[in-house]
Amino acid sequence: MEEKNVAVVGAGLVGSLLAVLLAKKGMNVDVFERRPDLRKAKAIGGRSINLALSNRGFKALELAGFADEIKSIAIPMYGRKMHDIEGNLTYQPYGKEDEAIYSVSRGQLNQKLMNLADDYKNIRYRFDHACEGIELDKNEIHFKNTSTNSLEKYNYQQIFGTDGAFSAVRGSLQKxxxxxYAQEYLPHGYKELHFPANEDGTHCFDKNCLHIWPRGEFMLIALPNLDGSFTVTLFFPMKGETSFxxxxxxxxxxxxxxxTFPDTLPYLPNLTKDFFENPTSTLVTIxxxxxxxxxxxLLLGDASHAVVPFYGQGLNAGMEDCTILMDLMENYKGKPEDFLATYSEKRVADGNAIADLALYNYIEMRDLAGDEDFLLRKKIERKFxxxxxxxWMPLYSQVTFSHIPYSEALAAGNKQRKIMDEVMKMEDIHDVWDEPKVIEKILSLVE
Amino acid sequence: MEEKNVAVVGAGLVGSLLAVLLAKKGMNVDVFERRPDLRKAKAIGGRSINLALSNRGFKALELAGFADEIKSIAIPMYGRKMHDIEGNLTYQPYGKEDEAIYSVSRGQLNQKLMNLADDYKNIRYRFDHACEGIELDKNEIHFKNTSTNSLEKYNYQQIFGTDGAFSAVRGSLQKxxxxxYAQEYLPHGYKELHFPANEDGTHCFDKNCLHIWPRGEFMLIALPNLDGSFTVTLFFPMKGETSFxxxxxxxxxxxxxxxTFPDTLPYLPNLTKDFFENPTSTLVTIxxxxxxxxxxxLLLGDASHAVVPFYGQGLNAGMEDCTILMDLMENYKGKPEDFLATYSEKRVADGNAIADLALYNYIEMRDLAGDEDFLLRKKIERKFxxxxxxxWMPLYSQVTFSHIPYSEALAAGNKQRKIMDEVMKMEDIHDVWDEPKVIEKILSLVE
Structure with missing residues (x-):
């Protein structure tokens, strides 16, 4: 796969990372991006959930040599903190003591990746190039150059589509x-709000947690930023009695x-302004x-598998695409013309699995995270x-802290759920959960 | 809804029928069609399965006043005739004695509908107009006029998209x-073959049946034409050991x-020519x-719900869209601006149901139609x-001969299947199926 001229369409997080990994293989990489260089443009806020980077993402960043650099702009979150309606807090660790997911700003991360990519002479960024599709028989990409308003056409040996959920590259494949192909919207949308930093620059809530206000049909979450603020997101029905x-x-x-969220009000000085000025965004699974x-x-990242944000795995899955592609390049023994198809066959099931897991986790976060039975389940699981x-590795840990393929994690999680269903049927389980017979029961059910 | 200027995009079967029904309401209807007038063009064969018109289709044709006219170019098929590998025949009636589905050629039917539409002064056909999308905020349709090669733009009060499975109108809504939105391909495709008429103009097999050669993973079917020939279709895996x-x-x-199909060979004089010259077509559910x-x-017909052809309901469902739209126009009491949304809410579940039924029926036709257990089930069901x-109205009859909404038929069919699963577990059911206890068993299980 050496000495090739390839295009990466979409200079987002996955595109920029992929460009570096391909460049490290000696390829000449042109990275096209619809928007202007975000390092020169004004930040556009109000629309991007903070990202939660975890082990799968860091593995890809390590392969590129960037893991430490990125960790320096991220804040570890070791667990969920649930806020009930009276302001009582419940804490649930994500994994073992040192296991965390890392809150990072999409914009900052993207800038950092672009700066790091700039060190490669064989990577060339071309901004203001909006992909208008691909003539597949000629392998020719059509771009509208938005700074000159002209149509440009380019040929490459291979084209990597990392242009996100509404991918123009995918649009050509779709025909x-x-x-x-399927695009499926949740009946819920989201809106970004903001807890500013305290006057002394500290955070208004514990900064090393992901905060959740689960309220059944909807929820509020908050992720910490480096500047002492939190990015707050309301996930909420689009229509209906209580809705946007x-x-x-x-x-x-x-x-x-x-x-509904009384303990947040002191920290939302711009609530109504943000609520009416920030856009209401939709939640799509592709x-x-x-x-x-x-x-x-080849499509990678959201272009091939956009997921709802409730498992914090969208970006991690996209970065893992890169790891797996590079791994397959190293070890591939088949016909060169079957290489991309082999990658696709290997990986599609994992894309579907993380999409399913993310949809399920919305129910867990908004509805179950405040539920006693659910919390007991988690406690018993952790003990075992x-x-x-x-x-027994809890499903959340498999997804977040391991590199087990998502599809295998999903299957294992389904097995575990059935076992826990049985355990929760034990008499007086809320009283006896800590007794040896519960552990024995699980042992008898685990293969 | 009177005195309106509306556009129908797509002059296929549903579009032409809809145009007449709207014209009958007094609307001015412009019908746009990508292709030239098919009444003037040469017939293009090798690509369209014959259609099976049944009660839902005829109801819409009656509303337009065309039912008798159309029946005159159709051949009734009263049941399935299954051909096993030795050439043995099994017959299974579709319904009661006089109940039939009607084989009709897509091209002939379309021409007939266009000729009938020509009688309406307020219908205007505009051929060679390929829809390139809709500017939704202005309600403006963009067409490429393929005879002048120029771009044309038109505004209408309402736009009806009847432009088929790969609808350009839907393409604009998709954004x-x-x-x-979902498009899902079967791993199987199809190819058209041909049994010519006998020398005396008669059919080589019984013309009042739909002939099936069920072979497990694939099948051949044949539908009669007026000229003594049969249109034959091979449904077959696209790839793999035994495939196109x-x-x-x-x-x-x-x-x-x-x-595999020894009894067909004498009637396939052009087998290899047809096999290699006719295209291999795909099977998509939208x-x-x-x-x-x-x-x-508003989208109607395949533009909103393309289904695989195994229930013979694709066209019927599209024509029923028209009946239901007209019925709602007559009886609608809500706000005018909610009319189309009300239609959509009422009808989407039926589109999904017929899509599911059609996918299931492929298994039934190719795999079960030759199966003894399956045939016994059908026999017991019919007796009861x-x-x-x-x-008890058999599912096939509900779908084909009634006007029960598809979604209700699907639900009733699922109930029936569970009951028949119980019946088939009865001891020695193949010997005792005709005894009163079997009927009693069903009676006890039916609510």
Missing amino acids: TPMFN ESLDTEEKVVDFFEK RCNPWNFEDKV SDMYPNK | TPMFN ESLDTEEKVVDFFEK RCNPWNFEDKV SDMYPNK
Whole structure:
């Protein structure tokens, strides 16, 4: 795969990382991006959930040599802190003591990756190039150069589409026979709000947690920023009795927050301004298959598998795409023309699995995270897992802290859920959960 | 809804029928069609499965006043005739004595509908107009006029998208927020073959049946034409050991047909020519939701719900869309701006149901139609249904001969299947199936 001229369409997080990994293989990489260079443009806020980087993402960053650099702009979160309606807090660790997910700003991370990519002479960024599709028989990409307003056409030996959930590259693949595709919106959307830093620059809540206000049909979450602030996101029905549509006056918004999230109000000085000025964004799941077109085009990241943000794995999955692609390049023994198809066959099931896991986790976060039965389940699971780590790795840990393929984690998680269903049927389980018979029961059910 | 200027995009079967129904309401209807007038163009064969019109289709044709006219160019098929590998025949009636589905050629039907539409002064056909999308905020359709090669733009009060499975109208809706969409291909494709008429103009097999050669992973079917010929279709894996890909020489094709469909060979004089010259077509299911954009655009027919052809309901479902739309226009009491959304909400579940039914029926046709257990099930079901017609209408009859919404038929069918699963577990059911206890068992299980 050496000495090739390739294009990466989309200079987001996955595109910039992929460019470096391909450049390290000796390829000449042109990275096209629809928008201007974000390092020169003004930051556009109000629209991006903070990202939670975890082990899969860091593995890819390590491969590029960037892991430490990125950790320096991230804040570790060791667990969830749930806020109930009276302001009582419940803490639930994500994993073992030193295991954490890392809050990082999308913009900062992207800038950092671009700066690091600039060190490679064989990477060239071309901003203001909006992809308008690919002529697949010629392997020719069409761009609208938005600074000159002209149409440009380029040929490459291979084209990597990392242009996100609404990928123009994928749009061209979608018109080919046998290309399966689905876009599915949740009836919920989200809006970004903000807890500013305290006057002394500290955080208003514990900064080493992901904060959740689970409220059944909806929830608020907060992730820490380096500057002492939190990025706050309300996940909420688009329509209906209590929804973005129904909260249509400042009074209604303040009233709703007073009743529903009272402990947040002191930290939301710009609540109504943010609520009405920030956009309401949608939550989409995108699946497709295959992810390649012959040996010419490959989709990675959100372009091939956009997921809802509730497992914090969207970016991690996209970065893992890069690790797996590089790994396959090292070890591939098949026909060169089948390489991209082999990658796709290997990886599609994992894209579908993380999409399913993320959809499920929304229910868990907004509805179950405050539920006693659910918390007991987690406690029993953790106890068993601590005693028999080789017999039970909690699903969350498999997804977040391991490199087990998502599809295998999902299957293992389904097995575990069935076992825990049985355990929770034991008499007086809330009283006897710490007794040896519970552990024995699980032992008898685990293979 | 009177005195309106509306556009119908796509002059296929559903588009032409819809144009007439809208014209009958007094609207001025412009019908745009990508292709030239098919009444003037040469017939293009080798690509369209004959259609099976049934009660839902005829109901819409009656509303337009065309039912008798169309029946005159159709051949009734009263049941399935299964051909096993030795050439033994099994017959299974579709419904009661006079109940039939009607084989009709897509091209002939389309021409007839266009001729009938020509009688309406307020319908205007505009051929050679390829829709390139809709500017939704202006309700403006963009067309490429393929005879002048120029771009044309038109505004209408309402736009009806009947432009088929690969709808350009839907393409514009797909880019709006919250539009759910899925295209899913079967791993099987199809190819059209041909049994010519006998020398005396008669049919080589019974013309009043749909003929099936079920072979497990694949099947051949034949539908009668007015001229004594049959349109024959091979449904077959695209790839794999026995597939369109693997049958790559004339010898292999002939050998395969000799071994697999021996009783067809005398009637396939052009087998290898047809096999290699006719295209291999794909089988796609398209689902989306909603089917409207505000009160401006509505998708009907395959544009909103393309299904695989195994229930013979694709066209019927599209024509039923028209009946239901007209019925709602007559009886609608809500706000005018909610009319199209109301139609969509009412109808989407039925589109999904017929898509599911059609996918299931492929398994039934190719795999079960030759299966003894399956045939016994059908026999018992029919006996019970004859005795207690108010307690049991077979699923096939609900779908094909009734106007019960598809979603209700699917739910009823699932209930029936569970009951028949119990019945088939009865001891020696193949020997005792005709005894009263079997009927009693079903009676005890039916609510």
